[in-house]
Amino acid sequence: MIDSHTVAFVSGANGGLGAQFVARLLARGAGKVYAASRAGDVELRDARIVPVPLDVTDEASVHGAARLAADTTLLVNNAGVNRHTGFLAPDAIDDARAEMDVNYFGTLRMARAFAPALISSHGAMINVLSILARTSLPAMGSLCASKAAALRLTESLRAELAPHRVRVYAAMPGAIDTDMSRDFDGPKLSPADTADAALDALTGSASEIYIGAMAQQLAEGLALDRAATQAQLL
Template identity: 40%
Template structure:
């Protein structure tokens, strides 16, 4: 699909990769962008430009009522970008409770599922596509972020099922695989880190090229992905040495 004249909903649009998506979509000529965040005050600086293409939308992806309400407002969406994410960066066993693990699944798995189920009928009428922000940890387990990796692995499996189910209505579905990125969330992972611009431009380029598959975004991501596909056991064994820090 083409970005020019598209109508886009971006979750987690207030910072990091989500904010970069908004900025790049504007450059590429999107007609309207619903900038979604749990608190729309967080997108106030984005709205300072006065660009009327930007429409603030209160949306907690874990709240079914807000998800349903969003669909009554954003009835013209042609591209859904499931970007909102949460990472505790803790081990599956070393975490003091399971609360963060549950939140990771709610935000990273059930959130995109709920948004996609809700907006699929709209996309069937308007055409277009879905972008799901995943992670290279969808493929590789990392003990220091054990439950986050599990939520992203679930997201990858979901992404493939969604693509198959929505194929009949012509909805393009992309899952983005990227390594640590220079955002507030990614700062908890080792350097070097990708720039959000590199992740977003690679993703939107793939969308406009008609890709209907997973996209490995960023040069550093492609290097890790090539090493993983060449010898999955070697890369996974290396990652398993990165254990959570003990309190």
């Protein structure tokens, strides 16, 4: 539940889905929202927004943000990169490393740094993954691998934090209408609806949130016939 006692921290808050997490948290009555971006310059359009500089690949930056936002009760790990590359592309190793550093290690760094605040507040963490955490799209194979790693991370964090009454959610949307998917011509979710669906999970019973028809249909297909569903994406 989000109310005036909620102190949220959103990474990658300068645009795309992150900006909509900030907007929807404020609309739902959050008391304070730390809006983190690499430049630390998120627009102050509401007095409850606190801009924070954050690069999730930099341990010192992550710890600085966690110190500044020690009253966080809801962590939204939204920052992510997608180099849109297959494993045989010329720069595949560099691309895979960059995606793992942000999508997997970045989420891990953030979870470790913010765990004390979440434990003391019996708070919650939403990790923004992707339906591609559950399956492979070869045109962006290394992105899928990084999100799959982040899903395993999320599952383990959920178990480690459950005794401390901290809830951990995996948000798995399909394509969203942001810069990251600008070259995708298929149907896309609105960033605001995606943020709302992820925040709704805080009052529901599911910890894996499939957002939008594309993600829900793929998850159902994978449960029924994993190989056949995966084959459709090749």
